[in-house]
Each structure stands twice: as C-alpha cells, then as structure tokens.
Amino acid sequence: xxxxxxxxxxxxxxxxxxxVAGASTAIREGRADTPADWPALAVESxxxxxxxxxxxxxxxxxxxxxxxxxxxxxxxxxxxxxHAIRAMDDSRRTANELAERVAEWAGSRYDDADTGVExxxxxxxxxxxxxxxxxDPGAERLHALATRTADLADxxxxxERFVETAAHDVAPNLAAMAGPxxxxxxxxxxxxxxxxxxxxxxxxxxxxxxxxxxxxxRGNAPSPKHxxxxxxxxxxxxxxxxxxxxARAVAGKxxxxxxxxxxxxxxxxxxxxxxxxxxxxxxxxxxxx
Amino acid sequence: xTLPEGVERRGFDGTxxxxxxxxxVYGEPTDGEWRAWNPHRSKLGAMLExxxxxxxxxxxxxxxxxxxxxxxxxxxxxxxxxxxxVEFAARPMRDLLDAAESRPRLFPxxxxxxSPEEYAHVVEPVDVIVQDVATRxxxxxxxxxxxFLREDGRLLMAVKARSEDVTRDPAAVFxxxxxxxxxxxxxxxxxxxxxxxxxxxxxxxxxLSEP
Numbered sequence: 001x002x003x004x005x006x007x008x009x010x011x012x013x014x015x016x017x018x019x020v021a022g023a024s025t026a027i028r029e030g031r032a033d034t035p036a037d038w039p040a041l042a043v044e045s046x047x048x049x050x051x052x053x054x055x056x057x058x059x060x061x062x063x064x065x066x067x068x069x070x071x072x073x074x075x076x077x078x079x080x081x082x083h084a085i086r087a088m089d090d091s092r093r094t095a096n097e098l099a100e101r102v103a104e105w106a107g108s109r110y111d112d113a114d115t116g117v118e119x120x121x122x123x124x125x126x127x128x129x130x131x132x133x134x135x136d137p138g139a140e141r142l143h144a145l146a147t148r149t150a151d152l153a154d155x156x157x158x159x160e161r162f163v164e165t166a167a168h169d170v171a172p173n174l175a176a177m178a179g180p181x182x183x184x185x186x187x188x189x190x191x192x193x194x195x196x197x198x199x200x201x202x203x204x205x206x207x208x209x210x211x212x213x214x215x216x217x218r219g220n221a222p223s224p225k226h227x228x229x230x231x232x233x234x235x236x237x238x239x240x241x242x243x244x245x246x247a248r249a250v251a252g253k254x255x256x257x258x259x260x261x262x263x264x265x266x267x268x269x270x271x272x273x274x275x276x277x278x279x280x281x282x283x284x285x286x287x288x289x
Numbered sequence: 290x291t292l293p294e295g296v297e298r299r300g301f302d303g304t305x306x307x308x309x310x311x312x313x314v315y316g317e318p319t320d321g322e323w324r325a326w327n328p329h330r331s332k333l334g335a336m337l338e339x340x341x342x343x344x345x346x347x348x349x350x351x352x353x354x355x356x357x358x359x360x361x362x363x364x365x366x367x368x369x370x371x372x373x374x375v376e377f378a379a380r381p382m383r384d385l386l387d388a389a390e391s392r393p394r395l396f397p398x399x400x401x402x403x404s405p406e407e408y409a410h411v412v413e414p415v416d417v418i419v420q421d422v423a424t425r426x427x428x429x430x431x432x433x434x435x436x437f438l439r440e441d442g443r444l445l446m447a448v449k450a451r452s453e454d455v456t457r458d459p460a461a462v463f464x465x466x467x468x469x470x471x472x473x474x475x476x477x478x479x480x481x482x483x484x485x486x487x488x489x490x491x492x493x494x495x496x497l498s499e500p
Contacts (some may be wrong), residue, residue: 011410027398032410035437039413055371055394062396062411063389066382069399073379165401168378176423237456267358267380276451 010038011061012047023061024068073169078193081166085184088159095120095153102146109139120149172267173257177275178232185228186254196255197262204258205229205251229254234279242282249278292337294347295368301325307334309367312391314384315360328485331361332421332447335485341478341493344443345369350415352437354402354430355422357381359388365419366395373412377401402430405437414439420446425453428469431494435473438496444474450488459488470494 011026039051048054099117106113106123113119123146135143160181167180171193175183189207190196196204206213208228215221226235226247238246253275260268292298292307299308301318307326318325328334336343347368356362356374358381366372371394376382382399389395400407402422415437422430427448438444448466450459467476474494482489 009410027411030410031406033406035409035412035414037413038411058396058411059389059393062398063386066386066389066397066399070379070382070386073399074383161401165377169380172378172380233455265380 008032008034008036010036010041012038012042012045012057015047017047017057020060020064023057024064027061027065028069073165078170078187081163081170081184082188082192084159084163084166085181085188088156088163091152091156091159095149095156098145098149098152102142102149105142105145109142117149117153120146121153124150171258171261172265173260173271174254176267176269177257177272178229178254182228182231185231186258189228193258193262196258199255201248201252201255204255205247226251234275238279238283242285245282245285246279249275249282253278293343293345293368296326296337296345296347296364297323299323299325307337309364311363311367312388314363314388315358326364327360331364332482332486332489332491333361333365333419333445335482335489336445336447336480336491336493338485339480339482339491341480341491343445343493344477345417345445349417350413351417351419352412352415352434354418354420354434356385356397357421358384361419361421362395363388363392366392369417370394371413372396373398373408373415375400375402375408402434405434409436412437414442416442418442418444418446420444421449423449423452427452428466431470432473435496440496440498442496443477444470444492444494444496446470446492446494447482447486448490448492450490459490463490466490467492473497 009032011023011030015022015026039054042048042054043050048057095117099120100115102120102123103113103115106119114122123143163184164180167175167183171183171187174186178186186204186207187193187196190199206224206227209224209226212221212224216223225244229235229247229250232250234250235243235247253271257271260266260271296307296309298305299320301320307328308320308323309326310322311324313319313324315330317327326334328338348370351365351369351372353362353365353372353374356376359374362372362374362385373396374385375398376385377400379399382397385397389397396411398408398411403424403426416439418434418438420427420431424430431444431446448463450462453462453466467479470476470492473496475497476492476494478493480491482491
C-alpha cells in the first residue's frame with residue numbers, strides 16, 4: 001500500500017503516463033470510497049490528452065494488472081488454503097472462548113452485561129475515555145481484553161474471505177460445488193488436494209466423522225452416513241431416509257470435482273448440473289414414498 | 290421493447306438469434322462479423338430474449354459485476370461504451386483477458402464485488418450496472434454498488450435462488466431479495482428467466498431519487 005489510500009484519488013494520481021508497471025500497481029493496490037468522473041479528471045490533470053487516450057491507457061493498465069494477479073493467484077497452493085482454514089477455525093473458537101470470559105467478567109461489573117462476541121465488540125467500542133475519567137485497573141484490562149476479542153473475531157472473518165478467494169483459485173470446481181469453506185475443509189481433512197483427489201468417494205463421504213467410523217469398524221455402532229459434507233445444503237436439506245443417498249451422491253460428485261481440479265484445473269460447470277439433477281431425483285423419490 | 294443499437298436478431302442456420310458484432314469468445318456461431326448471443330449461457334441475453342424492458346439503447350457506460358469468463362460481458366462490450374468487468378476468481382479471468390484483448394473499451398478488474406472500494410478508484414459513474422454474481426447476499430452486492438450508478442441509471446440483475454439457499458422455495462428467496470433492493474432501488478420490472486435459466490429472477494431497477 002502507498003500513501004494515497006486515505007485520499008479519494010483516481011488510479012492515475014501522481015503517475016507518469018508511460019509507466020505501465022506503476023499503473024498496474026496503482027490499479028491493483030489503489031482504493032477509493034466513491035467513484036468519480038475519472039476520465040474527465042485525468043484529462044484535467046494532464047494524464048491523458050482526451051478521453052480516448054485515457055481509455056487506451058486504462059485498458060493497458062487493467063489488462064496488465066489482471067494478468068499479473070492471475071499469474072500470482074494461480075500459484076496459490078493448497079497448503080496455504082489448509083493453513084488458512086485451520087487458522088480460521090482456531091481464531092473463531094478462541095474468540096468465542098474469550099468472549100465468554102469477557103461476558104463473565106463484565107457481568108461482575110455492569111448490570112447490562114450481555115454475552116457473545118457481539119457484546120465484546122460493544123464493550124471494545126465504548127471504552128471510556130481515559131482523559132475524562134481514569135479507569136480502575138480492572139476495567140482497563142477488561143476493555144483491553146474485549147478489544148483483543150473483537151480483533152480476533154475480525155481476523156476470523158478476514159481469514160474466511162481469504163479462504164473464499166483461495167479456494168476458488170486452488171480448486172474451482174470443488175469450491176463451486178461445495179462452497180469455498182467446505183471445499184477448504186475437505187482439502188484440509190484429506191491433507192491436500194492431491195490426497196483428496198486420490199481418495200475413493202466413500203472415504204470423502206465420511207471425512208470428518210472418523211470417530212464414528214472407527215466405532216463402526218470396531219463393531220459397536222452403525223456406519224456414519226456423512227462427515228463434514230453434512231454442512232452441504234444438499235445433504236442437510238434432504239430429509240430422513242434419503243439423506244444417506246444424498247450424502248453418497250454429493251460425495252461422489254465432490255470427489256470427481258476434486259479430481260478434475262487436481263489433474264486438469266479446467267472449470268466444468270456441467271458437473272454442478274449433474275449433481276443438481278441427481279439430488280432432485282433423490283428428493284422426489286423421498287417425497288413419493 | 291426494442292433491442293439496443295448494436296444488438297440484432299439474425300438468422301443462424303435458419304433460426305433467428307440475438308447477435309452482436311465482435312471477435313468470437315466461446316466458440317459461438319458467427320455470420321460475418323456478427324456472432325450469436327446464446328441466452329442459455331447468458332442471463333442478460335435471456336432478459337433481452339424474454340423482452341424485459343432493460344432500457345438499454347447501446348453505447349452506455351457499464352459496470353459488470355460477476356463477469357466470469359466473459360461470455361456475456363463480451364457481448365455487452367460489443368454494443369456498449371466503456372465497460373468495466375469485475376470478476377474475483379482468477380481462472381475465469383484468464384478467459385476474460387482473452388476477450389478483452391480484442392476489445393479496447395473492456396476493462397478487466399480482478400476484485401471482489403462485495404468490496405467496491407477495491408475498484409472505485411478505477412470505475413467512473415455508469416449508466417448501467419449488470420450483476421450476475423453467484424454468492425450469498427446478491428441484493429447486498431447490488432445495494433453497495435449503487436454508488437456507481439448515475440441518478441437515471443439502470444440496474445440489470447439476475448438473482449440466482451440457489452446461491453442464497455438451495456433448500457428454500459425460490460419464490461421466497463426472490464421476495465426477500467426484492468425487499469432488500471427496495472431500500473435502495475425502485476424495481477421497474479422482474480421476471481423469471483425460464484426456460485433459459487432455472488430458478489433465476491431477472492430484475493430491472495433504478496436508484497431511488499435522493500429524498
């Protein structure tokens with residue numbers, strides 16, 4: 001980031017018109033809150049002689065920027081995704097734990113104390129101003145802890161955004177079919193995209209249900225019907241007796257999607273359509289009975 | 290309803306199809322410099338084919354959210370003016386770059402449509418926003434991007450029910466989306482995109498005037 005972030009400047013501000021690399025960086029890293037009549041402003045500031053020239057420069061800069069970003073992002077690897085999803089889970093769990101502590105502590109001091117991360121956020125936001133009224137040491141620590149808790153919850157959200165982007169880059173078909181977070185969890189549980197691609201779909205179906213699976217193999221429990229794929233709407237949203245079939249169908253297609261992603265990398269939207277069709281059949285069967 | 294200038298119905302192998310003039314992008318049939326616009330692969334194409342009053346006349350500035358591999362946005366760039374194409378996945382962007390190669394007024398932006406501040410330093414106020422994003426919170430994307438739309442501009446949006454919640458009745462999903470849009474937009478027209486796209490609603494809207 002550069003020092004232009006706060007201002008509401010166009011991408012061309014302070015740029016030499018012939019500096020394509022600089023223009024590309026400005027497109028990629030610039031920020032603004034509101035749009036403006038950039039073509040007119042660019043002509044006014046002397047960046048371009050007229051709107052046509054401005055658009056030519058913009059085209060060159062946006063294409064260069066997008067090309068660089070694509071190359072960078074396509075280098076994204078599944079290891080980064082695995083770390084990110086695990087970090088996201090850790091952050092969220094820890095934020096919740098700390099929020100409980102904040103709630104308990106605040107309850108001893110304030111009558112209107114609430115619970116949860118939202119309350120920690122509130123507490124962090126209205127920390128009393130130290131200038132007016134010096135806090136007693138206890139309140140100071142409580143408000144500081146609430147701030148840390150809110151920050152950690154924010155980081156979990158940021159990590160989720162990263163996972164959403166990275167999952168689409170690492171495994172476009174799997175992410176489209178499973179949703180980016182479930183895709184990342186499956187890759188994480190399998191140990192990597194190549195491991196997931198080599199798994200039989202019956203294993204994918206029960207990934208995340210290892211306890212239940214081994215209880216079953218020891219002979220004292222029914223076989224699990226689904227693991228983490230339970231979070232997929234097609235499994236969760238299919239009722240009762242047909243849920244096992246839905247889980248099998250979803251696992252089958254997700255396995256194929258992971259293989260396409262690992263071995264070819266091309267997006268195949270027909271796979272999604274096949275799964276939609278299959279689930280429709282299964283649900284109809286359930287309704288008929 | 291009239292088609293925008295630069296979009297025509299032309300015969301391809303004996304059937305009348307929508308078409309625009311430009312370099313082919315996805316292996317579509319061509320007739321001279323005209324190339325067929327497949328409404329089955331394009332929600333905007335379906336909206337035109339179904340006769341929604343999009344208000345498009347041709348030559349306007351466009352912000353296209355969810356450009357994907359450029360199937361639709363390439364047609365838009367063929368008949369519109371400067372076209373900003375926002376897409377956040379890297380892989381389809383590769384194909385979009387190919388489409389942008391032969392279209393000097395098509396500007397590809399690798400950014401997240403949910404964070405307009407990532408591209409507000411590049412995108413100017415536009416006459417038309419076309420939105421086809423397949424994420425949850427599609428109505429929210431439309432409202433946060435309203436800042437790009439001129440007072441008399443149009444939002445042309447395809448709401449995909451399955452992206453919000455596959456288990457809910459699409460009609461309920463659409464009703465919720467329209468309700469949220471009404472906080473920022475006046476809905477001018479809406480219609481299901483069947484038979485071209487199942488469980489999609491085409492929406493034409495314009496920004497509410499400032500009170």
